Amino acid sequence: MESLMIVLIGILVAVATYLVLSRSVLRVIVGTAILSHAVHLLLLTVGGLKKGSVPILGQAAAPFTDALPQALILTAIVISFAVTAFLLVLAYRMYLTNGSDDFHKLGGSSDE
Amino acid sequence: MSNILVLPLIVPIITAALLVFLNDYIKLQRIVSLLTMIFVAGISVVLLQLIQTEGILRLDFSGWLPPFGILFVGDSFSVLLVLTSSIVTILCLIYAFSTIGKEQEKMYFYPFVLFLIAGVNGSFLTGDIFNLFVCFEVMLLASYALIALGGEKFQLRESLKYVLINVVASWMFLVALAYLYGTVKTLNMAHIAQRVAEVGQEPMLTLVSLIFLIVFALKAGLLLFFWLPGSYSVPPTAVQALFAALLTKVGIYALFRTFTLMFPLQPEITHTIIGVMAGITIIAGCMGALSGRDVRTIASYNVIIGVGFILMALAIGNEQAFAGAVYYLIHDIIAKALLFLLIGTMVMLTGEIVVKNMNGLIRNYPLFGWIYFITMCGLIGIPPLSGFVGKVLIGQGAVEQGAYVLLALGFGSSIIVLYSLLRIFLASFFGETSISEEDKQPMPKGAYVSFVLLALCMIGLGVGAEGIAIYVNDAAHTLANPSVYIEAILNTNK
Numbered sequence: 001m002e003s004l005m006i007v008l009i010g011i012l013v014a015v016a017t018y019l020v021l022s023r024s025v026l027r028v029i030v031g032t033a034i035l036s037h038a039v040h041l042l043l044l045t046v047g048g049l050k051k052g053s054v055p056i057l058g059q060a061a062a063p064f065t066d067a068l069p070q071a072l073i074l075t076a077i078v079i080s081f082a083v084t085a086f087l088l089v090l091a092y093r094m095y096l097t098n099g100s101d102d103f104h105k106l107g108g109s110s111d112e
Numbered sequence: 113m114s115n116i117l118v119l120p121l122i123v124p125i126i127t128a129a130l131l132v133f134l135n136d137y138i139k140l141q142r143i144v145s146l147l148t149m150i151f152v153a154g155i156s157v158v159l160l161q162l163i164q165t166e167g168i169l170r171l172d173f174s175g176w177l178p179p180f181g182i183l184f185v186g187d188s189f190s191v192l193l194v195l196t197s198s199i200v201t202i203l204c205l206i207y208a209f210s211t212i213g214k215e216q217e218k219m220y221f222y223p224f225v226l227f228l229i230a231g232v233n234g235s236f237l238t239g240d241i242f243n244l245f246v247c248f249e250v251m252l253l254a255s256y257a258l259i260a261l262g263g264e265k266f267q268l269r270e271s272l273k274y275v276l277i278n279v280v281a282s283w284m285f286l287v288a289l290a291y292l293y294g295t296v297k298t299l300n301m302a303h304i305a306q307r308v309a310e311v312g313q314e315p316m317l318t319l320v321s322l323i324f325l326i327v328f329a330l331k332a333g334l335l336l337f338f339w340l341p342g343s344y345s346v347p348p349t350a351v352q353a354l355f356a357a358l359l360t361k362v363g364i365y366a367l368f369r370t371f372t373l374m375f376p377l378q379p380e381i382t383h384t385i386i387g388v389m390a391g392i393t394i395i396a397g398c399m400g401a402l403s404g405r406d407v408r409t410i411a412s413y414n415v416i417i418g419v420g421f422i423l424m425a426l427a428i429g430n431e432q433a434f435a436g437a438v439y440y441l442i443h444d445i446i447a448k449a450l451l452f453l454l455i456g457t458m459v460m461l462t463g464e465i466v467v468k469n470m471n472g473l474i475r476n477y478p479l480f481g482w483i484y485f486i487t488m489c490g491l492i493g494i495p496p497l498s499g500f501v502g503k504v505l506i507g508q509g510a511v512e513q514g515a516y517v518l519l520a521l522g523f524g525s526s527i528i529v530l531y532s533l534l535r536i537f538l539a540s541f542f543g544e545t546s547i548s549e550e551d552k553q554p555m556p557k558g559a560y561v562s563f564v565l566l567a568l569c570m571i572g573l574g575v576g577a578e579g580i581a582i583y584v585n586d587a588a589h590t591l592a593n594p595s596v597y598i599e600a601i602l603n604t605n606k
Contacts (some may be wrong), residue, residue: 002152005141006485012298015495020276022279028276030282032276032279032283035279035280035283036283036286039283039286039287041288042286042287043286043290043293046290046291046293046294047290047293047294048294049200066297067295068299069293070171072242072289072299075242075246076286079246079282081258082249082253083249083253083275083279083282083550086253086256086257086275086476087275087276087279088257089273090260090268090271090272090275092269093260093263094268094269094272095266096269097263097265098265098269099266103435106272
């Protein structure tokens with residue numbers, strides 16, 4: 001299971017890298033969203049996949065699964081949603097004021 | 113246990129959330145945000161005193177004892193930084209009152225500043241590395257909004273770059289966290305330090321520490337500062353000053369915590385790399401400051417030189433250098449805020465950004481000119497002012513450790529700082545003024561208040577160095593002996 005997850009993470013990172021390096025702003029944003037999904041899976045996998053029982057006292061005495069990675073991912077997902085939403089709004093405003101969603105056309109010198 | 117430790121985080125957040133609903137009452141927003149920051153500054157003074165009497169403070173949320181729960185830790189280092197950033201924020205707010213303009217104020221300027229401060233204070237106070245990530249994000253989201261405030265064409269362009277770079281940096285932070293959690297199975301910084309010491313910082317952990325180095329270096333502007341000059345020159349002046357004063361310092365703080373507390377065991381790898389990075393940062397910053405024609409670019413590269421200089425102390429890594437670094441951090445927060453406020457005001461008064469196109473400012477605004485002069489002297493480290501003590505202590509630490517190359521680079525950079533700022537002073541302040549008495553723009557009302565108070569802070573920090581010496585030495589002692597910190601956190605009988 002771990003190996004499968006790691007391969008999946010690798011594919012996601014590869015796809016995301018391709019998208020982040022493209023010229024269109026929208027593709028870059030989708031790329032960052034995929035990037036964050038990849039890292040959430042990484043957190044889950046490295047933190048330990050579910051092997052034992054649920055971590056509730058009184059349930060089966062067997063070894064418990066660490067619940068912390070889930071909590072971490074939950075927080076990270078919320079943050080990445082917020083950032084993606086902000087980025088989309090920013091990109092939209094930039095499209096309205098600059099009339100283009102192509103990074104190459106933004107250019108601009110520092111002495112404006 | 114001390115519940116007031118959470119106030120520097122929670123008071124700004126609550127008031128910011130309330131201010132969102134009071135958007136139409138600008139006067140009220142001003143007063144409330146100012147009072148909030150004064151309250152936070154007062155709380156941090158109280159905390160500093162408490163730390164002197166009771167040792168390092170700890171607040172375990174919901175009573176979950178370390179290493180299981182989330183916790184806040186207040187040692188002298190973090191609380192000193194909280195205090196300084198609150199004071200600087202108060203003064204930047206006073207400046208903003210008269211300059212930022214109604215439109216920006218209506219676009220939730222004050223709530224965003226308070227959210228930014230909450231994130232900054234949270235990052236300084238947290239004792240849990242995942243919480244550090246969360247507080248970083250709180251701070252960054254507020255800064256994304258502040259940098260785009262106004263919605264000009266160039267602002268949107270620079271802010272998009274800034275956001276994307278930070279999103280990728282946050283991604284790497286999570287990657288490092290994942291591997292760290294996978295290896296040591298804990299997130300409490302003191303507990304991580306203990307576990308790392310037990311296994312002797314194996315290569316895997318050193319690699320993780322290097323990923324942290326890249327992440328925090330991006331935030332601090334250490335070597336990876338390519339985004340900094342662009343994004344620091346687009347927002348309104350008061351925001352620029354806040355960014356220059358606070359954002360890079362949070363990265364520096366995180367670097368200090370990471371490499372003095374959690375991963376101090378392989379200095380020949382990690383600290384050497386930090387030293388090389390700091391050296392290159394200083395050189396590159398100097399080159400940028402020399403080649404800049406635009407006042408804002410010169411000021412931005414001065415931030416970068418400061419970052420290199422402070423992290424030099426981390427690479428040197430003895431108690432004296434740490435004491436110097438703490439002094440210099442406090443000085444740098446105040447001085448960079450003042451420098452950016454002055455530069456922004458220059459641009460506003462003359463409508464020019466190129467050094468050569470301004471002249472004779474000192475004739476129209478004498479006090480303004482002399483405050484610039486004081487700031488310049490302070491940044492170089494002329495004795496009665498605040499930069500001096502930090503520079504001397506870092507220098508002594510470098511000599512003790514035999515790091516002569518870094519010493520030469522660090523002190524050599526002072527000359528470049530002097531040259532680049534003096535160039536502005538001579539070209540823009542002296543000479544015949546091209547603006548006649550009738551045409552001159554009035555200085556914004558509140559501006560002088562914040563200039564004079566910040567300048568007084570600089571002088572006070574230099575003259576009164578003895579006064580805060582106990583706190584600084586305590587901070588440096590904890591940095592140099594991480595066992596003090598670990599003992600205070602993991603000793604749960606307290």
